[in-house]
Amino acid sequence: MIASLRGTVVHLGPDSVVIEVGGVGYAVSVTPDVSRGAHLGDELMLHTHLLVREDAMSLVGFPTREELAVFGSLIAVSGVGPKSALGVLAEMSIDQIAQAVADEADAPFRKVSGIGPKTAKLIVVQLAGKLAPPTAASRPGGTATPDLSAQVAQALVGLGWSERVALETAAEVVSGAGQDERTVAVLLRRALAELGPARAEALHG
Numbered sequence: 090m091i092a093s094l095r096g097t098v099v100h101l102g103p104d105s106v107v108i109e110v111g112g113v114g115y116a117v118s119v120t121p122d123v124s125r126g127a128h129l130g131d132e133l134m135l136h137t138h139l140l141v142r143e144d145a146m147s148l149v150g151f152p153t154r155e156e157l158a159v160f161g162s163l164i165a166v167s168g169v170g171p172k173s174a175l176g177v178l179a180e181m182s183i184d185q186i187a188q189a190v191a192d193e194a195d196a197p198f199r200k201v202s203g204i205g206p207k208t209a210k211l212i213v214v215q216l217a218g219k220l221a222p223p224t225a226a227s228r229p230g231g232t233a234t235p236d237l238s239a240q241v242a243q244a245l246v247g248l249g250w251s252e253r254v255a256l257e258t259a260a261e262v263v264s265g266a267g268q269d270e271r272t273v274a275v276l277l278r279r280a281l282a283e284l285g286p287a288r289a290e291a292l293h294g
Contacts, residue, residue, distance in 0.1 A: 091115075091148060095134040098127050104175070106150075108133055117150040118171070120179040134257060136264075140171055149175065153264040159183050159220065166215045168208040176201045177212075188223040190216045238263045241276045250284070258283055 094117065096110035106127055107114045117135060127133055135150030136157040149171060151157045156178060163174035177186065180201050189197045190213055198209035238259045245255035262279045 091137050091139050093134065093136050094148075094150065095132065098129055098131050098133050101127055101129060106133065106135075108135070115148060117148045118175060119150050120175060122179065123150070123152060131253060132257070134261060147171075151178070152260055155183050155221070155264060159186060162216055162219055163212065166208070166212050168211060169204070173201065173203045173208075176203060183220075184223045186216075187220040189213070190220055191223060193217075237273060237276060240273045241280055244273065244277050245280060245284075248281075254284075 094108050094110055094115055096108040096115070098106055099109045099114055100107035100116075101124055103124060104121055105116060105118050106124060107116050109115075117137060119135070123135075135152065136154050137148045137150045138157060138160060140147045140149060149160065151160065160174050160178060163169050163177055164171055169177075177198065181189070181197060185197065189195070193213055195206070195209035195213045198204050198212050199206055204212075238256075241263065242252070242255040242259035245258060246252055250258075258280045259276070262276050262283060266276060266279070
């Protein structure tokens with residue numbers, strides 16, 4: 090199974106990218122935000138889900154493991170296909186999805202193209218208790234917590250790495266961190282170890 094891809098962006102579409110890895114180009118379906126944020130020639134890392142059907146195989150990719158996990162939960166709901174699940178993630182953040190499920194509110198899902206009232210209710214019912222709780226920032230009256238990824242990226246930029254490399258590396262280490270590792274100091278050390286001397290020299294600037 091192809092669990093992730095890291096390579097050079099060689100083609101961009103409104104809802105897809107082609108990433109070249111070792112001379113092989115992989116077409117990956119993504120949300121419009123991912124496509125808009127990518128640039129030809131840049132390195133891109135995506136966590137992927139391989140869809141296998143009788144007549145075809147296709148990849149769907151996300152910047153974080155959390156989004157990938159939510160996608161997997163969505164397509165497990167009766168009546169929700171990959172296209173509709175991508176539509177949900179294009180319209181709503183994972184916190185907004187978790188909040189809607191926690192509030193038993195199906196209205197946000199009905200706004201997504203291809204999802205009707207019955208399917209929206211099924212999403213709320215079948216995802217109950219299966220998603221990580223929404224952060225304080227997404228709850229009514231909540232207070233936003235510092236964005237760890239942004240803080241780590243800022244620190245990397247301050248150490249001389251380009252903004253692109255800093256953002257990608259920060260997102261990667263934050264998505265893979267456990268609850269007891271989610272501090273800027275720990276994540277920054279992990280990011281520097283991930284970059285390494287060789288990679289740092291290649292991607293620096």
